[in-house]
Amino acid sequence: MHPLLTRNRLGLYLLGWIPLAATLVLLMTSGGNLSWLESSVIAIPLCAVYAFICLSAWYTAKSSPIKRESALRLIGVHSLAAALVSYFWMGLGWVLVASLSKTNAFQGLDRRFAPQAPILFGVGYLLYLLSVASQYVILSLQASQEAEARVMEMNILARQAELKALKAQINPHFLFNSLNSISALTSIDPPRARDMCVLLGDFLRLTLGLGEKTSVRFFEELDLLQKYMAIEKVRFGARLTIHEEIQEDSKACLLPPLLLQPLVENAVKHGIAALPEGGDVRLAVQRQNGRLSILVENSWDPEAPPRRSGGLGLKNVQQRLAARYGKEASLRVNTEGELFQVSLSLPAESEEKE
Amino acid sequence: MSPSKDARWKALIVDDEELARHVIREFLQSHVEIEVAAECANGMEAVKAVAEHKPNLIFLDVQMPKLTGFDVLELIGTDVSVIFVTAYDQYAMRAFDVHAVDYLLKPIGKERFDAAVERAKNRLGEKMPAAADLAAAARPPQQFLERLVVKDGTKVTLIPVSKLDYAEAQDDYVALASQGKKHLKQQTIAGLEAGLDPDSFVRIHRSYIVNLERVARIEPYGKDSRLAILADGTRLPVSRAGYARLKALLDERK
Numbered sequence: 249m250h251p252l253l254t255r256n257r258l259g260l261y262l263l264g265w266i267p268l269a270a271t272l273v274l275l276m277t278s279g280g281n282l283s284w285l286e287s288s289v290i291a292i293p294l295c296a297v298y299a300f301i302c303l304s305a306w307y308t309a310k311s312s313p314i315k316r317e318s319a320l321r322l323i324g325v326h327s328l329a330a331a332l333v334s335y336f337w338m339g340l341g342w343v344l345v346a347s348l349s350k351t352n353a354f355q356g357l358d359r360r361f362a363p364q365a366p367i368l369f370g371v372g373y374l375l376y377l378l379s380v381a382s383q384y385v386i387l388s389l390q391a392s393q394e395a396e397a398r399v400m401e402m403n404i405l406a407r408q409a410e411l412k413a414l415k416a417q418i419n420p421h422f423l424f425n426s427l428n429s430i431s432a433l434t435s436i437d438p439p440r441a442r443d444m445c446v447l448l449g450d451f452l453r454l455t456l457g458l459g460e461k462t463s464v465r466f467f468e469e470l471d472l473l474q475k476y477m478a479i480e481k482v483r484f485g486a487r488l489t490i491h492e493e494i495q496e497d498s499k500a501c502l503l504p505p506l507l508l509q510p511l512v513e514n515a516v517k518h519g520i521a522a523l524p525e526g527g528d529v530r531l532a533v534q535r536q537n538g539r540l541s542i543l544v545e546n547s548w549d550p551e552a553p554p555r556r557s558g559g560l561g562l563k564n565v566q567q568r569l570a571a572r573y574g575k576e577a578s579l580r581v582n583t584e585g586e587l588f589q590v591s592l593s594l595p596a597e598s599e600e601k602e
Numbered sequence: 603m604s605p606s607k608d609a610r611w612k613a614l615i616v617d618d619e620e621l622a623r624h625v626i627r628e629f630l631q632s633h634v635e636i637e638v639a640a641e642c643a644n645g646m647e648a649v650k651a652v653a654e655h656k657p658n659l660i661f662l663d664v665q666m667p668k669l670t671g672f673d674v675l676e677l678i679g680t681d682v683s684v685i686f687v688t689a690y691d692q693y694a695m696r697a698f699d700v701h702a703v704d705y706l707l708k709p710i711g712k713e714r715f716d717a718a719v720e721r722a723k724n725r726l727g728e729k730m731p732a733a734a735d736l737a738a739a740a741r742p743p744q745q746f747l748e749r750l751v752v753k754d755g756t757k758v759t760l761i762p763v764s765k766l767d768y769a770e771a772q773d774d775y776v777a778l779a780s781q782g783k784k785h786l787k788q789q790t791i792a793g794l795e796a797g798l799d800p801d802s803f804v805r806i807h808r809s810y811i812v813n814l815e816r817v818a819r820i821e822p823y824g825k826d827s828r829l830a831i832l833a834d835g836t837r838l839p840v841s842r843a844g845y846a847r848l849k850a851l852l853d854e855r856k
Contacts, residue, residue: 424708428625429621432628436624485619524668
């Protein structure tokens with residue numbers, strides 16, 4: 249389908265022909281043989297027809313792509329086409345003039361038109377080439393738009409893949425350490441070992457289950473976080489204390505799944521695990537004025553070297569927030585003193601969006 | 603240091619998780635020839651306990667607060683058998699394989715544990731590979747040291763690399779200058795250089811590495827050499843090759 253053959257574009261295109269037609273009228277009148285009226289009566293219908301004839305340049309341009317054909321061949325093909333088309337157009341002109349001459353108003357028009365006929369051929373020739381050139385411009389614009397769209401599509405696919413990988417991620421270090429804790433408990437305290445197996449099983453199931461969804465209610469994520477912290481509490485014993493301040497209203501809010509899990513995991517891994525005496529992890533969530541505020545806070549050692557994965561988890565959370573809420577959501581990190589605080593603020597949504 | 607045949611082996615268990623220490627203690631019950639001299643919950647305690655108990659065998663967790671297992675090995679020397687314990691650390695595991703160091707993976711299996719203890723007993727008096735080599739092999743690619751660990755007597759000092767002004771080679775040691783103090787560490791200057799970020803530290807001389815941020819200016823000195831004047835007024839010799847390296851780095855920063 250020709251790109252100009254839509255209602256809006258065709259109108260613009262024909263509008264562009266008005267000055268061309270006016271130029272042709274001027275050229276023909278300036279020869280001295282034809283009056284303004286006579287030139288207009290010939291040139292205007294001819295230009296209206298030629299506007300459509302020139303659209304055919306699209307097909308010749310498309311069948312001889314500028315990058316694949318040699319320059320010589322391109323010039324040859326288009327000059328020949330231009331000559332044929334403009335010759336045909338001049339013929340049409342003659343037919344029009346001949347039929348006008350038969351009327352009383354334009355008697356003898358054919359004689360007066362004869363010297364102007366080559367002008368028609370020349371103008372036709374140039375206009376056709378101009379049309380070919382603009383077709384090539386349209387073609388290359390289209391190509392670059394397509395390339396842009398492809399790049400964008402690739403980006404979106406990559407982002408989706410990344411999120412998928414992120415969601416399904418279970419920290420192997422956490423898993424193996426938990427299994428080792430269970431192994432120790434089997435001889436010290438078998439019922440607790442069994443509880444821990446159940447906790448770990450629930451945690452893994454929730455992680456896999458929530459990761460599949462696009463949105464979860466906060467209480468579902470909270471359930472997962474509580475399982476996670478209960479397991480870590482077994483591992484770290486008295487070194488880990490947990491504080492929760494969860495506002496009841498916040499529990500129905502919708503969130504991207506596993507958004508908070510990496511934050512709490514970081515709090516334990518980089519905060520508590522790096523402190524010989526351990527410390528606190530605090531989770532505070534509230535809904536106010538249409539916003540959901542989440543605070544994850546932990547004790548930390550400001551002098552501990554950043555770990556390998558340091559910052560990566562935070563960056564991922566930030567990217568996910570940006571992808572989902574744009575500028576509507578924010579993530580702030582405050583590391584003053586002995587506390588490491590991550591605060592999130594996002595729109596409080598409680599209805600499933602289409 | 604291996605005990606004579608009838609003396610008992612002394613072992614140290616180092617892990618920051620109580621339950622993890624418990625597993626090892628329990629597995630050691632079937633090895634009557636091994637006595638648990640002490641349990642330590644972090645690297646600092648481990649360094650002290652080694653000086654106090656002179657153990658023959660150490661079970662050493664890799665990931666611990668403040669000092670890692672590698673730091674501990676660096677501080678206690680290499681004439682003791684160490685069995686590393688880790689949950690999951692692909693780089694550490696590869697380093698252990700390369701240097702033929704025994705290690706146990708959590709959760710620890712009894713058979714694997716017994717085999718490691720047997721091997722440790724058979725390696726009577728064999729030295730462990732140098733801690734710095736092992737730690738270097740366990741560092742992920744493109745990662746550099748973030749801090750240096752030094753021991754003065756029984757006191758352990760951690761020096762963040764950003765606080766290191768310069769290092770000077772002294773026989774088998776390097777003197778680390780930081781905040782007006784010098785700390786001696788048993789390491790070669792080439793070994794230290796390999797662990798430092800080459801964008802921040804330059805080997806300006808056979809015996810000197812300098813922190814680029816501390817260099818205030820360079821002055822000519824003698825025919826072929828120069829002096830680097832640090833912000834605190836310290837003057838360090840710069841060799842011809844050292845000057846070329848320094849200049850390349852400074853040009854790159856512009």
